[in-house]
Amino acid sequence: MSGFCCLVCVLCLLGLVKDAASADYAAALTKSLLFYEAQRSGKLPPEQRVQWRSDSALFDGQEAGVDLVGGYYDAGDNVKFGFPSAFTVTMLSWSVVEFGPQLQARNELRNALAAVKWGTDYLIKAHPEPNLLYGQVGDGKSDHNCWQRAEDIGKNRTVHKIDEQHPGSDLAAETAAAFAAASIAFSQSDSSYSSILLNHAKQLFDFATKYTGLYQNSIPDATEFYKSSGYKDELLWAAAWLARATNDISYVGFLTRNVNFGTSSMFSWDDKNVGAQVLVTKRILEQKYPGDGSLSQFKTNAEQYVCNIIQKGNSNTQRTGAGLLWFDEWNNLQYVTSASFIIVAYADILTATSNTLQCAQGAVRPEDLIAFARSQVDYILGTNPKQMSYMVGVGSNYPKRVHHRGASIVSFKTDATPIECNQGFEWYNKDADNPNVLDGAVVGGPNKADGYSDERKNYRQGEAATANNAPFVGVLARLAS
Numbered sequence: 419m420s421g422f423c424c425l426v427c428v429l430c431l432l433g434l435v436k437d438a439a440s441a442d443y444a445a446a447l448t449k450s451l452l453f454y455e456a457q458r459s460g461k462l463p464p465e466q467r468v469q470w471r472s473d474s475a476l477f478d479g480q481e482a483g484v485d486l487v488g489g490y491y492d493a494g495d496n497v498k499f500g501f502p503s504a505f506t507v508t509m510l511s512w513s514v515v516e517f518g519p520q521l522q523a524r525n526e527l528r529n530a531l532a533a534v535k536w537g538t539d540y541l542i543k544a545h546p547e548p549n550l551l552y553g554q555v556g557d558g559k560s561d562h563n564c565w566q567r568a569e570d571i572g573k574n575r576t577v578h579k580i581d582e583q584h585p586g587s588d589l590a591a592e593t594a595a596a597f598a599a600a601s602i603a604f605s606q607s608d609s610s611y612s613s614i615l616l617n618h619a620k621q622l623f624d625f626a627t628k629y630t631g632l633y634q635n636s637i638p639d640a641t642e643f644y645k646s647s648g649y650k651d652e653l654l655w656a657a658a659w660l661a662r663a664t665n666d667i668s669y670v671g672f673l674t675r676n677v678n679f680g681t682s683s684m685f686s687w688d689d690k691n692v693g694a695q696v697l698v699t700k701r702i703l704e705q706k707y708p709g710d711g712s713l714s715q716f717k718t719n720a721e722q723y724v725c726n727i728i729q730k731g732n733s734n735t736q737r738t739g740a741g742l743l744w745f746d747e748w749n750n751l752q753y754v755t756s757a758s759f760i761i762v763a764y765a766d767i768l769t770a771t772s773n774t775l776q777c778a779q780g781a782v783r784p785e786d787l788i789a790f791a792r793s794q795v796d797y798i799l800g801t802n803p804k805q806m807s808y809m810v811g812v813g814s815n816y817p818k819r820v821h822h823r824g825a826s827i828v829s830f831k832t833d834a835t836p837i838e839c840n841q842g843f844e845w846y847n848k849d850a851d852n853p854n855v856l857d858g859a860v861v862g863g864p865n866k867a868d869g870y871s872d873e874r875k876n877y878r879q880g881e882a883a884t885a886n887n888a889p890f891v892g893v894l895a896r897l898a899s
Contacts, residue, residue, distance in 0.1 A: 443898035444524050446799055446858075449811050450891050451526060453858030454510075454533040456824070457884055459498060459568065460488035460540075470829040470854040474568035475575065478555045479543075482577045486555050489540030492644075493883040494822035496568045497561045500544065500553035501633065501644045504592040505687040506884040507537035508659070509759070511599035512693075513892030516763050518603075520895040530891060531603065538600045538615055541593055548621040553589045553633060554578040558643045565823055565842035569830040578637040586633025590626035591652035592690070594619045598659035616663055623656050627672075647688055654678055655690035658697040670707065673698060677712045681722040683735070684745050685756040687885045692760055695720035696767075703771040724764050725777035727757050728790045732778045740868045742797045748878045751808060751863035752886045754794055759889035761791040762896045788897075795897060798860065798890075803868045809890075810882070811857035818851035819874045821881040825856040826874060846874055860886040 455468040459475045478498070479486030490506065492499045514521065514530050521527040544552040556575050580586035597619035604612040632649060634641040646652075654676060661669035678691055685692040698716035701707040709717070725731030727743065735757075736744040745753040765787035768775060775782040800807040800815070807813040810820060820826070827837060827845040832853075852874075859882030864870040870879055 443795070443894050446809055446812050447521075447524055447526055447891065447894035447898050448529075449809065449858030450860070450887050450894055451529045451533055451858065453810075453856065453860075453882070453887050454490065454536065454884065456856055456859070457490045457492075458488075458536060459491055468857070470831065471824065472569045472830040475555070475571045477573040478575055479552070479577055481574060482552070482579075484546060484552065484577070485543055486540070486552055486577060488536070488543065489555075490537060490884050491568060492885070494820070494825075494877070494881045495558070495561050496564075496566075496571055496823060497556035497558050497643075498540075498554065499558075499640060499644050500551070501589050501592060501640065501646065502687040502883070502885045503537065504541065504589070504596040505690075506888045507534060507541065507596035508592065508599045508655075509756070509885070509888035510534045510537070510891060511596065511603040512763075513759075513888065513895065514603040515599060516766070517892045517895040517899075520899040521891075524895065524898055526895070530895075531607065533891075534600050534603055535611075538597065541596060542614070542618060545593070545618055545622065549625045549629065550579060550581045551586070551590055551593060551622065551625070552577055552579045553586060553637050554640055557639050559639065564839035565827075565846045566837045566839055567824050567827050567830055567842070569824075570837050576639075578639060580633055580636045582629050584636035585625075585629035585631035586636050586649075587626040587630045588646040588649035588652045589633035589637075590622045591649060591656040594622035594626060594656040595652070595659045595690070597622065598656065598663045601663050602659075619656070619660055619663065623653075623660055626653060626656065644687065650676070650678060651690040651694065654694040655697075658694040662697060662701075670713075673716070674712050677715045679715050679719070681719045681726070681733075683726075683733075684753045685723075685760055686753055692720065692723050695723070696760055696764060699764075700767050703767055703773055720764070721775060721777075724761060724775060724787070725779075725782070727761060728777075728782065728787065730777035730779040730782055736866075738864065738866055738868045740797065740803050741793060742802070742864065742868070743794060744866055747865060749862035749881065749883065749886070750865075751798060751860055752883060754798065754863070755860060755886055755888075755890040755893065758791045758794045758893045761787045762893055765791075766896070791893060792897060795893060798863070802864070804864065804870055806870060808861050808863045808870075810859040810861065811855055817861050817870075817872050817880055819872050819880065820852060820856050820859060820861060821874055821877040822852070822856055822859070825852045825854045828853050856882060858887065860890055862886075
């Protein structure tokens, strides 16, 4: 071994040289936000950077006599599912709220706010009355039987809603959380818009608490795709955000009366308990909420989740052989990015309040949390057995055949010939890389054995989703600082 190689090895051991595969966090941050421009539905703005996309779904809502143009396609399909989209907006907003200075330092705050606003502008349209919320545009089953570009969507898209007779507390409360979090994100740059968002948040929280029920009972088509396991977590999540946005003690009172005593195993579009617990814990450590009484359970549960994630608890999260957190065979990375967000946010809370975390297996410092989150991010960006970045466009080895209709078919700008429902399967079945690069997309990721098959039909591993990226934006901003 040469002297130079020996020197590099020593420096690596000392932490002075990063593995080349652990990527440029700043570049990954830029691309993580670029992904949202590829997922835009509606009339694209002049500043649109993803040039292979064009206007799409310009007649959404027409069937119901309402304007529902805009918003995001949730994943590799062309449906606008309200439940995961609202969570996406909440997490993008939380990224801005917690890591705004870091985003600004990388000149990405404007793009992050634009990503939030593309979502909230649509949600405002979807909430035309206090107790009415349009929660989905398009039918999942029929859409998934087609393979076509969003630009080829027809006019007659079904719209689905919740109202007083057909409630959906989970959907209404998650959307309330999105509005409340976004109102904080915009409070400094656009106070008028922030006030509008907060008003929608309050109305939807009232709707969610007064007319209770699971949203899939009112929107059955969502059951197969984004079924909610319960609505109590969304109510806590929304109350925690509204308490932070308004300083109204009535929302703190709601939290106090409705304590959830469980420790969740994951944080996702379906389970918001950990998010609510961390928001409350932040206030407790800042001495703005009492540290005793029922609210203390939020802190206890948050700490147990964090300890389990970083392998210092009594019920540690599983990991792959190479160290990636392991939750599920289907789109595992969505849970890894959200867990990483909780870890870095908690680290900064501890730092700001001069605290440490006591786990079952010992004390944990903020820098230990950051180091653990970095290990997960580095794995996603290429430090793994496949030496593959699971964020598209980062490095040279990344998924080239992402399960995504628009990316897999020739751009509408290149060939505007309409592609009917079944015609697109010619592109789906092609043994060739996607013609359009879905920059910034975080795919589902490897299996439990750290294996990955880059095939378009492999939707369990190879499909990207807006909920995957939203927490990752904050994590990357924090690590790039």
